[in-house]
Amino acid sequence: xxxxxxxxxxxxxxxxxxxxxxFVGYRMNGFDENQxxxxxxxxxxxxxxxxxxxxxxxxxxxxxxxxxxxxRVGIVVxxxxxxxxxxxxxxxxxxxxNLYVVGICCEGxxxxxxxxxxxxxxxxxxxxxxxxxxxxxAVSGSGTLTYKKNADIVALAEKPLTERAAYFEEVxxxxxxxxxxxxxxPLCYCAKCCIDQETATLYNGANTTSAAxxxxxxWSLHLAGRCVxxxxxxxxxxxxxxxxxxHKQNESVIYENFQEHLAGVIPxxxxxxxxxxLKDPDDFIM
Amino acid sequence: xxxxxxDQLVSIEKPELIAPPNWEPVIMGILCNWCSYAGSDLTxxxxxxxxxxxxxxxxxxxxxxxxxxxIKSLQTTADGVLVSGCHPGDCHYISGNYFARRRFLxxxxxxxxxxxxxxxxxxxxxxxxxxxxxxxVVNKVTEDIKKLGPLHLYKKENFEKx
Numbered sequence: 001x002x003x004x005x006x007x008x009x010x011x012x013x014x015x016x017x018x019x020x021x022x023f024v025g026y027r028m029n030g031f032d033e034n035q036x037x038x039x040x041x042x043x044x045x046x047x048x049x050x051x052x053x054x055x056x057x058x059x060x061x062x063x064x065x066x067x068x069x070x071x072r073v074g075i076v077v078x079x080x081x082x083x084x085x086x087x088x089x090x091x092x093x094x095x096x097x098n099l100y101v102v103g104i105c106c107e108g109x110x111x112x113x114x115x116x117x118x119x120x121x122x123x124x125x126x127x128x129x130x131x132x133x134x135x136x137x138a139v140s141g142s143g144t145l146t147y148k149k150n151a152d153i154v155a156l157a158e159k160p161l162t163e164r165a166a167y168f169e170e171v172x173x174x175x176x177x178x179x180x181x182x183x184x185x186p187l188c189y190c191a192k193c194c195i196d197q198e199t200a201t202l203y204n205g206a207n208t209t210s211a212a213x214x215x216x217x218x219w220s221l222h223l224a225g226r227c228v229x230x231x232x233x234x235x236x237x238x239x240x241x242x243x244x245x246x247h248k249q250n251e252s253v254i255y256e257n258f259q260e261h262l263a264g265v266i267p268x269x270x271x272x273x274x275x276x277x278l279k280d281p282d283d284f285i286m
Numbered sequence: 287x288x289x290x291x292x293d294q295l296v297s298i299e300k301p302e303l304i305a306p307p308n309w310e311p312v313i314m315g316i317l318c319n320w321c322s323y324a325g326s327d328l329t330x331x332x333x334x335x336x337x338x339x340x341x342x343x344x345x346x347x348x349x350x351x352x353x354x355x356x357i358k359s360l361q362t363t364a365d366g367v368l369v370s371g372c373h374p375g376d377c378h379y380i381s382g383n384y385f386a387r388r389r390f391l392x393x394x395x396x397x398x399x400x401x402x403x404x405x406x407x408x409x410x411x412x413x414x415x416x417x418x419x420x421x422x423v424v425n426k427v428t429e430d431i432k433k434l435g436p437l438h439l440y441k442k443e444n445f446e447k448x
Contacts, residue, residue, distance in 0.1 A: 165401025
């Protein structure tokens with residue numbers, strides 16, 4: 001998967017036609033094989049753009065910064081990124097007419113070790129669902145992809161309650177409350193987060209296991225039904241916490257119980273908690 | 287830190303070891319204004335006894351309940367939580383409890399996933415006419431939580447510097 005040439009051509013063409021002010025893409029980080037996001041405003045810098053299977057980050061996150069807000073933006077999206085873009089469009093965070101979206105038919109990206117990332121092996125939507133222009137040939141045949149429950153979730157759910165409690169206590173203990181997960185998430189766009197509200201800060205000022213439990217649980221439940229499993233939070237986490245466990249747990253419950261709901265796949269679909277069905281499970285309620 | 291991990295593991299497996307004598311659980315009861323709160327009122331006016339362990343908070347609708355309420359109460363003083371609202375179809379705001387039902391399921395499963403016993407987070411539908419049912423529900427929840435013992439998992443005071 002290498003679309004470097006095509007993306008450079010598209011960006012150069014868009015700048016020449018005056019259709020965009022900023023182009024959001026990837027460039028080499030300059031010291032190893034990995035890539036970092038780049039915001040290009042000068043047409044001469046277009047040659048910096050690359051796209052290979054090392055392009056791991058979700059660029060939609062950069063649509064919530066001041067560099068791109070209220071500007072005409074060109075952006076590269078993979079399948080998972082396009083789902084989060086879909087949600088941002090539905091939630092009126094960006095305007096579609098300001099965007100030029102280059103969609104990728106994604107064959108999966110690789111981590112530092114060179115292995116295909118876990119969310120890519122389980123991916124349900126490899127092709128971009130929002131785009132002005134598609135690159136590559138469609139990966140998903142119609143209806144050939146089936147939902148696989150995350151292997152980590154299955155393994156943890158089989159363990160007894162006490163072991164799970166001990167495992168998660170260690171996870172929350174290692175959190176340093178830097179909020180990188182929140183800043184790296186495209187769907188965490190609130191100007192003032194509820195976790196940072198005055199009462200919550202006073203109440204949870206210290207960085208303790210208990211405070212991390214409160215913050216991460218609230219965060220994951222606010223993203224339940226909206227998380228698209230791009231794993232930007234996990235890539236950003238300096239403590240390497242397995243944050244996907246919380247999100248995938250919510251996702252699997254929602255997929256199994258609420259009419260196979262997947263966030264951001266259908267345009268104008270606001271997420272699982274914005275709708276209901278009369279057939280929703282009721283057996284856990286007295 | 288090791289002592290605390292041991293503590294909470296003991297609390298799940300052998301409650302009798304660390305439950306102090308005459309220990310009574312604290313249960314957070316979040317009730318919807320239109321059905322369950324009126325139902326609990328009827329229980330009282332009908333002179334039906336129910337355990338005093340429940341601390342009741344009134345909310346406008348069960349869909350007002352943010353999962354944050356449950357997380358915060360389990361983290362501070364509560365040993366268990368009971369959320370109660372109108373029966374499906376009876377919501378004063380037409381569809382509030384349908385939305386709430388989805389959130390409750392996901393919240394309960396997630397809290398269970400990170401180590402809380404499923405009986406610590408309970409939900410019920412109680413209408414304004416169901417005084418006896420409310421007493422039955424509170425009795426059951428209190429019994430369940432007495433069996434589990436005091437909650438130590440992620441409790442705020444366990445992690446504060448002394």
